[in-house]
Amino acid sequence: MSYQSSFINGSFSKPTQRKLTVSNKFSNETIGELSFCDDEDLEKAISTSVNAFESYRNTSAQFKYECLKKLLGSLVANKDKLAQLICEEAGKPISYALSEVDRSISTVEFAVEESRRIRGDIIPMNFLNAVGRSSFTKKVPLGPVLAISPFNFPLNLALHKIAPALACGCSVVLKPSLSTPLIGIKLAELIASAGFPKGLVNVVICEDELSERLVRDERFKLLSFTGSPKVGWYLKSIAGKKKVTLELGGNAAVIVDETKDLPSVAKKVAIGCNLYAGQICISTQRVLVNENIYDDFKELLVQEIKKLPIGDPNNAQTIIGPLISADQVNRVQNLVDSAIREGANDLIGFELSRKEENILGPYLLENVCTTDDLWSEEAFAPVAVMRSFKTFDEAIAMVNDSKYGLQVGIFTDSISKVKKSLDFIDVAGIIINDIAGFRIDHMPYGGIKDSGLGREGIVYAIDDMTFEKLVVF
Template sequence: MHSFLKNTSFIGNQWVQGNSNDILRVKNKYNQSLLAEISYLNADQLDSAFDVAQIAFEQMKTWDAGKRSELLFKLVEALKEQQESFAQLISAEAGKPIEYAKAEVNRCITTLEISAQEAKRIQGEVVPMNFDQGVGKNAFTQRFAVGIVGCISPFNFPLNLALHKIGPALALGNSVVLKPSPYTPLTALAFASLIQKVGYPAGAVNVVICENDVAEKILTEPRVKVFSFTGSPQVGWELKNKALKKKVILELGGNAAVIVDHSADIEDVCEKLIPGAFLYSGQICISTQRCYVDSNVYDEFVEKLLEAVEEIESGNPANKKVINGPIIDESHVERIHEWVQEAVAQGAKVLTGGHILDEDHNIYAPTILTDTSPDMKVVSEEIFGPVLILDKTDYFDDAIELVNDSKYGLQAGVFTNQISQMKYAFNKLEVGAVLMNNVPGFRIDHMPYGGVKDSGLGREGVKYTIEEMSEPKLLIF
């Protein structure tokens, strides 16, 4: 794997050593061994990334759709050749269970394939004109690339969430300046070598490793026309305020909830809820954090769920059976534990877990809490850890209200076998997507994905991102 690692930024198809005095140390998240040291770029070096990205855009915006599509398909083939290496790297630097890391790389291939397909399907609309002052006229819109897309991607899907920005941008002919998470920059840098390999012009995609104060130039640089951020709501909304006149796409957090109706198949719910809440230690924006169960089936549900939790494998993410590996950083382990302890002090009851399982490897025990109240942090905030809140409700209406009693609204799951409940939930739930008889953690890469309230702005999913990253121009004749 080590020959695969790149430890410098990637600007204009060149590997660029940072001129800052500070160094980013990237560690294996399970055993804390050093994977790479990367010197940070200074502000002038980031400016040079904008310069080459602008030159690349001027070239790529003239390409026909076939050429844009062809190069994306070449990226697909290049990624397929190195699938295993990418999965191993994601597992090491993100602490992601290896089978889940392999699944991520498969999804990355899909994301790029969809981008290559959508490059040939970018379309406008015919605008009805033939009435009043428009009699005898025709009009249509066409979507155009806009320029540089500035991106910040998170640690938890270090390749696929970067590609949800890069793929649509390249499908249009936009260029990209990407700042990956400091926890997981190596995967994005490894992908940059594929950009160089398949023949993109210098500056088409740039991966910049810089500190936050330098990275803020992405927000103020006028040549950056779109800003796309995936990460925490606190940071996302603050950055939006600094993005001035840019188009902004925000994919932020959630505290996703599941409702279990009395008509649900309890075994099916438990089977889906275990990975839904505990896969990758709950470090997924749409991981199930809250679960509201009809009081008629609550006792049976708790019994079956606790049995299922006993089967969860925790430990080294390189082990194929492990689903609950390390939390990304020691500070987050401590935060998760503090929130759990605070909830218990306020009256919550621990059904299982509630402690740090392995301090040396930053592993938190799969935890289920009940008897919670809406103002506890474990309920109201995004815990981003292997913690599930489980409470009973007497009425379906009450469950809907509890799900909506949140500043977030990304996705929600509803387990029911009553079509009336399905329709009612779909109309009432304040979320970006409602999943019937499934957990909120379901996403495929072409669907419109995003949330309401503090969970975001705009939609991802390749076709929908292309719309966000382009401008429609109207022709009247």
């Protein structure tokens, strides 16, 4: 599969000298070649986005609804092709790639629903110096949105930015990950064929220098970024006066209390640590277990991890496929080797890595120091660390011992411990009796602390993409 270049104002831009080769992350075979955009392409992407916004912002809710419905139909009709493309360019196991397309369909369904019920509030009046007056607010689209999406959910996370924008009246310039750009280009084609105005969704293939120019451009009114904390906070620092939302991941923990059925919990945690090779913002990285059940649970968890199918993402049984690049394989291997040199134990105990296919691990480590990167930073890999706790208060302190605050999973049958978790754990999402990786696409999703700003989920993203205009009469 091959495309010419960026998709701007309804068509592909002209080829340029600088090329991007897109590979199958498992076989390393080339599956596409794109041209990087140049200064002229970038200006065209921005200016046509501004023009499209002006023509689209006040179109009827019915028009937005009908176009979104057509896009929804296109996603359904192309489900298998989209999943195969995700599998190849992201290295995502095919069963999980199909799940991503299903979630993307749900995301657009939610946008379809919300497109006809964007509303403001009635403001109480008729007292003090407002006697005889009435007031209401109207949600108004903010303006062109710059969306920067990551490799790990190249379709659904792009749609978490694009779909609410289309529902509320904003235009979008999407800058997809250079590891997975083809799905973004394909999505732009589907959007164009759904009847939206030209330029409403442009997709640019550009490197860091031009990406920064996009972020600094004052014609964008919102930057929506999903990716690493280092990059996200830097982009916020150069974004100027525009609104910024950031989804930056974390090092999610799970607490396993002694009240639960251990075999069933071990199965969930094993998958939670390793699904899509751990390349998920809410992948379980820190496993905290009551000391009374620690040894029993450790044995069960090791057994479950060793059962996980590893290898070709085209195999429907595969759970752990390749990491996104050889550089990431080397990064993670260095982290694991460093932790082991400092005294950590590798509980899996046999080598499963196939670096020629970008496959690494899985690893389950104990005795990892809390100052080690595998405890304090985001691994984004099939790597988890285990520690025991004596009291539930100690477990809460361990969860909070992080600069991140996205989601946590808590396995317990104690209502008092559930309540204590809600009151004292410093994360944005608390998942009871499931792994931290639970998500459905309408819920408010995002983090606190270094995990980000703002929330995804169609209703919540629309709030970020609109402002309330007050009317008093």
